[in-house]
Amino acid sequence: MNGQYASLLIALPLISAFFVPLIKGAGKNAIKSYLVLITALQTGVAAWVFQEVYSTGKPMIVMAGGWKPPVGINLYIGHFAALFVLIVAAVSFLMAIFSFKAVNVEPIDKYAMLFLLLMLGATGMIATGDIFNLFVFMEITSISAYALTAYNKTGEAAEASMKYIVLGGIGSSFFLVGVALIYGALGTLNMAQIAQLASTLNPTVAQVGLALVVFGLAVEAEIFPLNAWAPDAYQAAPHPITVMFSAFVVKAGLYAMARIVYLMKDVGSWSSILKLLVILATLTVIVAELAALRQRNVKRMIAYSSISQIGLIALAFALGTQSGVDAGVFHMINHAIVKALLFLAVGYVAVALGGAEMENFRGLGKRMPVTAFTISVGAIATVGVPLFNIFWSKIRIILATLSVGYTWAAALVLAASVVEAVYYFRLLHVIWFEGTGERMHENMAMGIMLLFLAALVIVIGVYPSYAWNLAQKAGNDIFNVAQYVKNVPLMGVGA
């Protein structure tokens, strides 16, 4: 089949978002079923793209309007993008099902539209090959994220959303200044051509431009000084949206950051940017873990834990070596699965028992055994116990860190893991050994989704080689810039 059909990944959610108002009259459940249908279709398209890219080993290049890059905008769906587009679509599909139970606040039609736009934005950020187009998709993602954070219309939700808007607004302004500097110096916005011309760039301009771009993306990617919005937004947003934030919105930001940083590999001042990123990433891990330790709200606690895992991924990307990038991508896959599982289960408990306070988790093992079991699987996996998937990616990140010589960073990250173990095992203790209660009825669909994700965690944990293989190919897509440039059919225009 023609590779241009991959543009359906963007077109399908966009068109279906426009059709939501038309079926609004058919009632609440019609809209929710429509959401399930569209995300299932999107998962199908993504699975086809994934299959195509991994079986041929060649990336799919979509050229908008038939204009060759760098004149037209191109989508570059390489190994990384194919994998993550599939993860985005699959997580959205699960969340569309979860929305039946978790979202009861009106207006549901606006929720469905924003949901689809959030999925569209993240897909676009991962697939695009143009730096300004990246900005546009980032804004689509973040504006729908602002609106979805405030969706519950409580005071807390409005407050969280406002923090996110102000930080996100500053971040996107800085990103745009960075894009302006890079464009002013090179005269191109296409990523492949930027990589080609990077060595001719004035080191000072490159350093300032790159720093501004990284700063702008760090808001979306939740790197340390700019992540204050994240725990609030995670706590106040509707439960399915929290899962989407943690499973792929952040990942899209991180990937964009890694992509742009590695495009500029030939620039003279590159290593100083990397050093800065290593320091910020290590701080992200430590600060978030210490903050998680004293939380009473379980959803907020897991939000902090999610931020610290993101710091770990950022650390792996900032090492500047092949093994580091591979390990980072592997951790991204694992973390998307585990955090989807944890937020889904905690969200379900909050829906069923009214709130995610620690009190509600007392005796959960007796009241909701399936949910409690899957929370336990997620918690143990996050800490990094062998035979669960995160163990393999965490150990690879630490080995990669040691091989570059950042012993202090590896030691601090490991120390943070101990803190992580403390609060997760405290949660497990509350669930299994405290309180009592009657057994409650658990929803079938929820049980199946939770058990599926838990099974995925354990299967990857026991047989990591298939997922590790995928991660290596995807990591090569980010790290090997020469190959990336060669894959994009650049017209000989301009410089």
Add this chain to the structure above:
Amino acid sequence: MISVYYFGAISLILIGLYAVLVKKNLLKILIGLSIMETGVNLLLISIGYVSGRSAPILSEGIGPNQAVDPIPQALVLTAIVIGVATTAMALSVAMLIYEKYGTLNIEEIRRLRG
């Protein structure tokens, strides 16, 4: 000598940033954000300026060689729309905050903590 356009645009960005960091009133912070966005747009436009040339519209007497760079203008057109959307979103959230908290002072809007 730095061009007055660059100087003006970067000053606007810094004034906006100052307002966001220092002001206590939520609406003043949002005004600061808007000023920042304006500064960024001006910076983008002035990067595409070529001294002595005219608007990039193909018409009589003006060929491709007499026009300024058209790409930043497309970028700014997009960025302006995005800026307006963000501002509208922020203002509606500000209304919601005023409804729920009865104040716009950011030091009193702190229910989420820990």
